[in-house]
Amino acid sequence: MAMVLNVVYLRPGVLALPWFAFLGAVLVTLSVLLLGRRGGALPVNTLLLAGIAANYFFVSLSSLLASLGRNVLHRTVLWSLEGFAGANWDTFLAVLPLVFIALVALLFWAKPLDLILLGDESALGLGLNVGRSKLIFTLIIGLLTGAAVSVSGLIGFVGLVVPHIARMLVGAKHSRLLPFAFLSGGALLLGADNLARSIIPGFEIPVAVITALLGVPFFIYLLRKG
Numbered sequence: 001m002a003m004v005l006n007v008v009y010l011r012p013g014v015l016a017l018p019w020f021a022f023l024g025a026v027l028v029t030l031s032v033l034l035l036g037r038r039g040g041a042l043p044v045n046t047l048l049l050a051g052i053a054a055n056y057f058f059v060s061l062s063s064l065l066a067s068l069g070r071n072v073l074h075r076t077v078l079w080s081l082e083g084f085a086g087a088n089w090d091t092f093l094a095v096l097p098l099v100f101i102a103l104v105a106l107l108f109w110a111k112p113l114d115l116i117l118l119g120d121e122s123a124l125g126l127g128l129n130v131g132r133s134k135l136i137f138t139l140i141i142g143l144l145t146g147a148a149v150s151v152s153g154l155i156g157f158v159g160l161v162v163p164h165i166a167r168m169l170v171g172a173k174h175s176r177l178l179p180f181a182f183l184s185g186g187a188l189l190l191g192a193d194n195l196a197r198s199i200i201p202g203f204e205i206p207v208a209v210i211t212a213l214l215g216v217p218f219f220i221y222l223l224r225k226g
Contacts, residue, residue: 018150025146110174157215
């Protein structure tokens with residue numbers, strides 16, 4: 001929408017695109033929650049199906065908007081592939097408060113996350129309101145994802161690869177796992193970005209291509225292991 005309406009700045013010095021992307025991520029998260037919610041619970045299966053349905057709908061809507069003009073289509077493709085090329089200190093500082101709030105909230109909820117690993121019934125038996133906790137977790141994750149995507153565009157497989165590797169190294173206790181995964185994700189992206197800039201001299205491969213090439217074999221490994 002920011003590209004179609006040609007909205008560049010919300011106010012002097014504040015780029016519109018990151019904030020449009022962030023609000024879009026919040027909208028998608030709320031849509032998934034509404035579609036996946038059954039009574040007061042958020043079953044994993046229905047939540048996943050709701051996510052798939054929302055993904056197809058919003059991708060189709062984005063494609064429709066992008067097809068309205070060649071310039072919009074070019075900018076959309078460029079933004080989705082550019083990775084860190086379009087990031088700067090202004091966009092970083094714009095989303096930093098959101099990331100900080102979400103990370104503090106996740107660390108505060110580390111023990112409930114540990115209980116949910118035991119299974120919904122066990123967590124409920126230990127006094128945890130599972131439905132409310134899952135709702136809060138999903139909203140926090142949507143906040144973090146929206147903040148990240150608004151700066152970097154679409155970079156896949158980091159959220160799949162890093163947490164599993166981090167769990168192998170530091171265990172499943174979330175008070176250790178969350179900060180370690182956060183730092184490891186940054187380290188992986190920095191390494192992937194350096195690799196993307198150096199494989200072909202004078203040409204930068206989109207960092208999302210590098211993370212996919214790393215992530216797909218790991219995903220297959222997880223499938224085979226399971």
